Amino acid sequence: MPSKSSARLAALAAAVVCSAVAAQTTVLTAPAHADSVRIHDIQGTTRISPYAGRQVTDVAGIVTGVRTYGSSRGFWMQDPHPDDDPATSEGIFVFTNSTPQVAVGDAVTVTGTVSEFVPGGTSSGNQSVTEITKPAVTVVSSGNPVPAPVVLDAGSVPAAYAPAGDPAAGGSINALPLRPSVYALDLYESLEGMNVQVADARVVGATTPYGELWVTVKPHENRNRRGGTVYGSYASPNTGRLKIESLGPLEDFPSANVGDVLAGPTTGPLDYNQYGGYTLVAHRLGTLKSGGLRRETTRKQSPGELAVATYNVENLDPSDTTFDAHAAAIVRHLRSPDIVCLEEIQDNSGAVDDGTVDASETVARLIDAIVAAGGPRYDWRAVDPADKQDGGEPGGNIRQVFLFNPQRVSFTDRPGGDATTAVGVTRVRGKAALTVSPGRINPAGEAWTSSRKPLVGEFVFRGRTVIVIANHFASKGGDQALTSHYQPPARGSEVQRHLQAAEVNAFVKKVLKAEKNARVVALGDLNDFEFSRTTKILEDGGVLWSAIRSLPRGERYTYIHQGNAQVLDQILVSPSIRRGRGLEYDSVHINAEFHDQISDHDPQVLRFRP
Known part of the structure; x- marks a missing residue:
């Protein structure tokens, strides 16, 4: 009797073959080993993979984004057939170290080692990113539709930011079961590596020299009159904030000020890095619409004012x-x-x-x-x-x-x-x-x-x-x-x-x-x-x-x-x-x-x- 995971993998392989025929692409190979696992199995229901440190074989998915630059080259892939558990992510990053030989829309299988990579090092306290490292990648077919993005908006992101850490674990939340309907950080973690989307998002952190900006998916969350989001207490970290980067050339990244809007959809895999945490790495950026923000001028002091x-x-x-x-x-x-x-x-x-x-x-x-x-x-x-x-x-x-x-x-x-x-x-x-x-x-x-x-x-x-x-x-x-x-x-x-x-x-x-x-x-x-x-x-x-x-x-x-x-x-x-x-x-x-x-x-x- 085949396992549930093996049966679903077989279904995915069949779907891939059908897509390949429709797109008139060549199927290079389509193995489905009995000991292979699905992406959601690897991601699990906490922040740490139950497969961390273990070898996995023929993990299947559709490529949703490719990073060809920097020290973390690789690609994201996603299972187009999710399970019914909202806590388990269906996406994952495959760290290739060199320029990946895949393209968005490729159906692939990956054999490698599951790793928990901590951006900035373990002493930073940052969360880890679940990855497959030292991969052997097989392209099954090309031109497949990318899984539809999960929309992040004011209705989907919880008001509470994060659960209290486990005192027995030094205050860490790593081992706590994810509750994506309750905590914003749990929601973002449950989508780690998946294709996500924000739409008509207001800029709350201007573009930096490194090609990044911050938006909010909650237009009314602690908004000020100039379009920003105010941090007014330790209890109000503003759950709607999300960093945006791009998979495209740095010179094409928009020069945005606070109050501007990325009109239309901005779509891409959800990553996590040491410079801001959860980051939408966009393969599709919205169109920048100016908010018309101007620099302020104070009034002149009167003669009697210091x-x-x-x-x-x-x-x-x-x-x-x-x-x-x-x-x-x-x-x-x-x-x-x-x-x-x-x-x-x-x-x-x-x-x-x-x-x-x-x-x-x-x-x-x-x-x-x-x-x-x-x-x-x-x-x-x-x-x-x-x-x-x-x-x-x-x-x-x-x-x-x-x-x-x-x-x-x-x-x-x-x-x-x-x-x-x-x-x-x-x-x-x-x-x-x-x-x-x-x-x-x-x-x-x-x-x-x-x-x-x-x-x-x-x-x-x-x-x-x-x-x-x-x-x-x-x-x-x-x-x-x-x-x-x-x-x-x-x-x-x-x-x-x-x-x-x-x-x-x-x-x-x-x-x-x-x-x-x-x-x-x-x-x-x-x-x-x-x-x-x-x-x-x-x-x-x-x-x-x-x-x-x-x-x-x-x-x-x-x-x-x-x-x-x-x-x-x-x-x-x-x-x-x-x-x-x-x-x-x-x-x-x-x-x-x-x-x-x-x-x-x-x-x-x-x-x-x-």
Whole structure:
């Protein structure tokens, strides 16, 4: 008595032969070994194949996509006769290592070893991709119809993102039975390797230089007014997000901005990779329809308003070609703020690791470009870091820099600030004052190991002192992805940011102890969300408040990561500023939503009357 799998394989082989005759193609061979299995048998009902590490023989399917480039060459195939279990995928990737000798529509049989490949390595926490490796491939016939794609839309993708991981397995969901009608990640896993389709999908993450973009299949899921999808809490990762790549040439990939639409169907196999998880690798792309998104411009500050901005200029060094564009951003879109705190200013030799730490050429080029763009000639202050002690691109020695318009603001210089000297707080005529200006907060502290130390300066505007703390906290590098097989994913990088936030909070408390109503602004690329524990630690005791919360929830974002519009850059203020007159915050969207961005961060501007 033949097994169920053998009987279904025989039926498939018969169907293949009939298709071959209809298409007038030559049947090369059509073996059906008794010990062969079907694709859904290999995929199983969990994330790990029950056949992992085992040899399989004459696995049959129709080729649905061929990848001829990169380090993961191979093809996807799918069984046109699915079983009745929604948890088992009918598609699989065959890793050939070299250019595959098959075409879409070929009916093939594959003999090889089932493998669970983890993109990014097992330490990444990423899910694995079930593959057949070291394959022997036989083309049975050509020109067969490709299995109809599974449509992904608002109705088919569940609202819940992922199940909680099994504590006995360290929080992993790998061994949990897939529940594709309940969890979005389970649905995507149950379709791994299968032909899928999205239609009229709105772009929520602009095209990158690597030929990828992000869409949403849920048009109303946490949508903002500019077409993006807002990440507003750890409990709302936005299930409708999906990455799109193409099997076609990179130069043919559309240059899309947030709010654009891939009109019509976009179809292809569903893959998983380390740069965003589940990815529709399209052999058919929708037509790009522009959403008409334009870069924002904030209003000009009035004579009595102090405008303070933070702007991450993304590893700026003298060899870059973006100085004019950054200058235009500061002058035209930010309207020449009185104080601009810059993050990621590199030294004069950029990423060349030659011991250089001075950044005067980098800053001078930017200041000259601002003047050429019609802006003021800013003055500047910074503290050079010790070589290779502040993290970032090796050799670049990134640091924060204050630009200020001397026609509107003066800087109070107090000598002694350097890479290793800690700034302190004293009282001068009953007012809080810095012991060195500019200075750095506790540069020898554990919190700042291989990370940027906060830059502190004392400014005077219309006779009133404002202490400004420019920050660039530790990055999120090394955190597990939202699509990790650990759920919830671990955010290990938070440990250092929590220490950093505590240091800044303690420093602000010293300032306010010296002067209860001192005006303090702490700002920069905090690499963490407004709802995060990092922000709560910064605000502890009510000494600071993140002013981005003054915006409607749909406008709280400064950065877009994998289709999630989120907050990484913040401006926090002391109580005297918060309760003062005319506080106004603006996240000026000029970069993160656009494919031709000059930085991956949007700048922020705060206006208030000291």
